[in-house]
Amino acid sequence: TRLRPAEIGGLSALGITRVSVSRPPRVGILSSGDEVIPPGDSPQYGQIxxxxxxxxAALVARRGANPVLGGIVPDRADALEREMRQALDACDMLVITAGSSASARDLTAQTIQKMGAPGVLVHGVNVKPGKPTILGVCDGKAVIGLPGNPVSALVIAGLFALPVVDRLLGLKVGRPEASISARLSINLASQAGREDFVPVRLFQTPDGLVADPIFYKSNLIFTLARADGLLHIPADATGLPVNAPVDVKLL
Known part of the structure; x- marks a missing residue:
């Protein structure tokens, strides 16, 4: 149970002044890629x-974890293995964003496999955005390899990293997220067999709340900055028609 103001007040009313709590988990965060530079630097051609x-870091901190930023790691096997081992030794779980190339993502998977048993459990998920996701466990600690594109990384972290944070906090996994009902503004196509998570803006109209999809490229973080929430299209659907009732997970 998360101690909200009401729980703290209830404990006080019962005269309970000390309780056992879970330590906030430490979440190691690494960015990898030869093209990645610190935010304060001016990017040259091909750099981001x-x-x-x-x-x-902001996402897991909002959930109640302590983010531990490990910096930027070049696309070299020795550097990646060294930094990942240090992060796993110091933290309760590790989240790493892979470089943009297929070879960099393969290097991440190969390195996770060396970190401990059982290693990589999943390499690739049928989700848009975020197909090249890597899920692993290394000697009892979760390791999640995220796509390098910022929108994909943030969406996938919400799907896979936050439930691990909840478990480490001792909270019930799968608890309801804040959402709101709306109507879809347009016809929205999807590929059967794939789950889609679509950023939407919400507008109030005389007929109720409307969810308007934002069409985007997954490397543009301002897509999510402009969004109010995410609309989920299940894998067994080929899309949603205009005016369809939808539940929007609030960001």
Missing amino acids: RDVNSYTL
Whole structure:
């Protein structure tokens, strides 16, 4: 149980002044990629600022964890293994965003496999955005490899990293998230067999709340900055029609 103001007041009313609580888990966060530079640097051709470290740190901190930023790791096997081992030794779980190339993602999976048993459990999920996700466990600690694109990384972290944080906090996994009902503003296509998570803006109209999809590229973090929530299209659907009732998970 999370101690909200009401729980703290209830304990006080019962004269209970000391309780046992879970220590906030330490979540190691690494960004990898030769093209990634610190946010304060000016990017040259082919370089990008490190967005993921800071969005992920804010995400897990809001959930109640302590983020531990490990910095930027180049796409070299020795450097990646060294930094991942240090992060796993110091933290309760590890989240790493892979470089943009397929070879960099393969390097991340290969390195996770070396970190401890059983290693990589899943390499690739049928979700948009976020297909090249890596899920692993290394000697009892969760390791999650996220896509390098900022929108994909943030959406996938919400799906897979936050439930691990909840478990480490001793909270019930799968508890309801804040959501709101709305109507879809347009026809929205999807691929059967794949789950889609679509950023939407919410508008109040005389006929009720409307969810308007934001079409985007997954490397543009301002897509989510402009969104009010995410609309989920299940894998067994080929899309949703205009005016369909939808539940929007609030961001």
